[in-house]
Amino acid sequence: xxxxxxxxxxxxxxxxxxxxxxxxxxxxxxxxxxxxxxxxxxxxxxxxxxxxxxxxxxxxxxxxxxxxxxxxxxxxxxxxxxxxxxxxxxxxxxxxxxxxxxxxxxxxxxxxxxxxxxxxxxxxxxxxxxxxxxxxxxxxxxxxxxxxxxxxxxxxxxxxxxxxxxxxxxxxxxxxxxxxxxxxxxxxxxxxxxxxxxxxxxxxxxxxxxxxxxxxxxxxxxxxxxxxxxxxxxxxxxxxxxxxxxxxxxxxxxxxxxxxxxxxxxxxxxxxxxxxxxxxxxxxxxxxxxxxxx
Numbered sequence: 001x002x003x004x005x006x007x008x009x010x011x012x013x014x015x016x017x018x019x020x021x022x023x024x025x026x027x028x029x030x031x032x033x034x035x036x037x038x039x040x041x042x043x044x045x046x047x048x049x050x051x052x053x054x055x056x057x058x059x060x061x062x063x064x065x066x067x068x069x070x071x072x073x074x075x076x077x078x079x080x081x082x083x084x085x086x087x088x089x090x091x092x093x094x095x096x097x098x099x100x101x102x103x104x105x106x107x108x109x110x111x112x113x114x115x116x117x118x119x120x121x122x123x124x125x126x127x128x129x130x131x132x133x134x135x136x137x138x139x140x141x142x143x144x145x146x147x148x149x150x151x152x153x154x155x156x157x158x159x160x161x162x163x164x165x166x167x168x169x170x171x172x173x174x175x176x177x178x179x180x181x182x183x184x185x186x187x188x189x190x191x192x193x194x195x196x197x198x199x200x201x202x203x204x205x206x207x208x209x210x211x212x213x214x215x216x217x218x219x220x221x222x223x224x225x226x227x228x229x230x231x232x233x234x235x236x237x238x239x240x241x242x243x244x245x246x247x248x249x250x251x252x253x254x255x256x257x258x259x260x261x262x263x264x265x266x267x268x269x270x271x272x273x274x275x276x277x278x279x280x281x282x283x284x285x286x287x288x289x290x291x292x293x294x
Contacts, residue, residue: 003252004039005030006116006144008135009125010100011044011055011069012078014092014237014277021276022058023080024100025122025151028238028277032245032267034063035281038252041112043068045131047099051077067108072099084235092153094124101128105137113138118248122151126161139168145251149244150174152181163201171205171251172197173244179208194218207247209240212272214265219257226261229269229289238277243268266290 009026026042033040042064046052048071055077059065078098083091103109103125113119119142126132139146148169150162162182166172174182176190183193194206198218206218214228246267250260266289271279273289 003118004041004116005033005118005120005248005252006041006043006113007033008043008103008119008121008138009131010078010122011042011046011059012080012094012098012100013051013055014080014082016082016084020079021278022055023238023277024078025124025149025241026120027059027064028241029120029149029245029248030064031062031278032242033249036245036249038245038249040064041066041068041116043103043109043112045070045072045099045103047071047075047077048073049077051079052099066112068112070099070104070106072102075099075102082237087233094153094156096156097128100125101131103131103134105134109134109138110141113142113144116142116144118145118147118251120147120149120244120248121165122149123157123162123165124151124153126165127156132161136164136168145170147171147173147244147248149240150178150182151240152178166201166203169201169203171207172201172203173207173209173240173247175209175240176211190216191218191223194223207244209243209268211236212269215243215261215268217257217261224257224261226258226265228265229292231269231273231289233272234275236272239268239272241277242271262290 007026007030010024011027012024013020014023030040030042046055081093146169209215214226217224243264246264270286
């Protein structure tokens with residue numbers, strides 16, 4: 001099977017005051033995969049409006065536009081308000097409903113999914129029934145590595161949806177706060193939480209990112225850890241998406257988990273040192289980060 005990745009879900013404008021940048025976790029992952037020379041396609045839906053036209057132009061310029069980008073004549077293109085606290089941590093105000101809440105299951109999408117060896121998806125796009133059902137139909141039809149990016153955005157999820165997606169995933173990626181929320185109670189030890197989560201969902205690989213403390217991966221009954229890298233933080237928008245894209249690229253390259261973890265933490269750290277979710281890679285700077293531990 002060809003090593004193609006399908007990223008499925010939301011695309012939107014992130015508004016930082018008067019500035020706006022194209023975003024959405026699955027689109028961010030796709031953009032990072034392009035920078036890492038991975039064959040990737042992106043599926044979403046935008047409104048038939050000025051913002052949607054701008055997103056289409058953006059996707060064309062970044063090699064991510066295809067027949068998988070649907071247009072909606074009723075619902076608007078999504079524009080999210082991003083607020084940064086005094087530590088440059090981001091919170092998001094997301095309108096509902098918007099165009100990507102109604103992604104249709106059509107022939108183009110089914111064929112693209114069947115030609116893909118990996119599908120990356122998240123929980124946010126599943127907040128409304130139509131996109132939720134479209135994704136579940138795809139997951140049930142295809143034989144691929146199914147990577148669930150938990151990516152919780154309050155109040156745009158339910159525990160039932162998370163459980164449904166987790167049960168279908170071969171790989172689950174979440175951050176430490178999400179692990180605490182989804183597992184809750186019991187031991188405060190992160191490894192114990194991951195083990196408990198795995199027993200419930202029988203997932204082959206679980207990855208938990210820990211901000212500037214790096215990440216931990218459970219894979220085939222073994223834990224792998226990386227302490228992270230120290231960088232000057234511009235903002236944290238898109239860091240988890242960069243991490244996940246690098247993880248996916250490592251899977252495709254058949255790299256060992258320790259190497260995947262090292263590369264993913266380095267790219268994630270680099271993105272936090274830049275403004276916005278999709279900075280152009282500076283390979284020299286990324287190389288410097290790899291050589292410097294916390």
